Amino acid sequence: MDVRLGPDRVVLGLHGELDLLGAPLLEEEIEKVEAGTLSIVVLDLQDLQFVDSAGLRVILTAHERSRRQGKELALTPGSEQVQRLFTIAGVSEHLRIIDSADELLV
């Protein structure tokens, strides 16, 4: 995972697999970022090859937290497997999917 600061956002770039093993690390990183002042967090999933329900839970929990705090959590599309899991779980329409990590958010 890499972390990049933009003028109005923090971008967390995920690589490889987000699973039961890695989910707690992402959760920890998101919580660190949320403690900062920037109100937009982007999860860049373009290099994410695999996600399971444990990884999805972290993403959804972070999404719910950001909504309650009046902040924004957006995601870029992941691999076919990632998008398929989002669809099966019925969460695709609830998440903000953007084409690129630097896309202007209105």
Place this chain on the structure above:
Amino acid sequence: MYESLPNVRLQLASTPENVVLVREMLSGLAETLTVGESDLNDIRTAVTEACNNVVLHAYEGDLGLMEIEVHVTSGGVRALVRDHGCGIQARPEGTDPYPPGIGLHVIHTLAHSLELKETVGGGTEVCVAFAIPGISALEPCSDERELPSLALARTPSTTTLSIAPIVLARSVLPRLVSTLAARAHFSTDRISDTQLLVDALVAHVQGALSGSQLKVEVDVEPRKIELHIAPLTLGRAQQLIGDSELDGLGRVIEKLTDRRHIATFGAYESLTLGLTDSR
């Protein structure tokens, strides 16, 4: 439940790290069977969810045995995930806050069929089948011997692979052992040595096997791996080492290992290969 023995059986501790190993095994299988990416994704996802259930719920916070079996049938693949834990129970409110039961829902959506049952003696089996047109059934494992544990003691860091026919081992075993070597904090060079060793092993082991099934137990400690290979026909373990000779490199199995030991178990032998990374 099923008459034939599985083509692959993986026995390992119920840890999140080991679910990664299960996916490596499935990727290796798919390589030999030429399963398409989309089908492989579905199988990896569904089996991961079943394994996650074992890790999270079967042993109530403790470690236990997780078993994965794969049968390659005509037109599909059948995977079974088994534990010997607390059985199928309703989970207390609040343990799956978001969204509850999603793992089983994912499995049910991706698999052609899903069957759950409680096993005799305690535990759960989750059996999922996937229809994959064009796949041919593999020669079933005909070796019904239950081989005893080869390592001195089975520990939470022991991974056991039983596989037949041998052609499957060529893509599965290198992936598993490389992943375990990385887990043992081997350097990149030593991981490469491990891959070369396993490649040499699977290239020559068929002629040494007693029966159709290869069983490999892998024990991992920091900077140390031991492979226990069986069942070998009496006298063939030493021949297997000799067969690994390559022009200019000598006997690969000897060159790349730090320890070799042959043990006899009645009608067959086992070969133990130890590697360390002593940088």
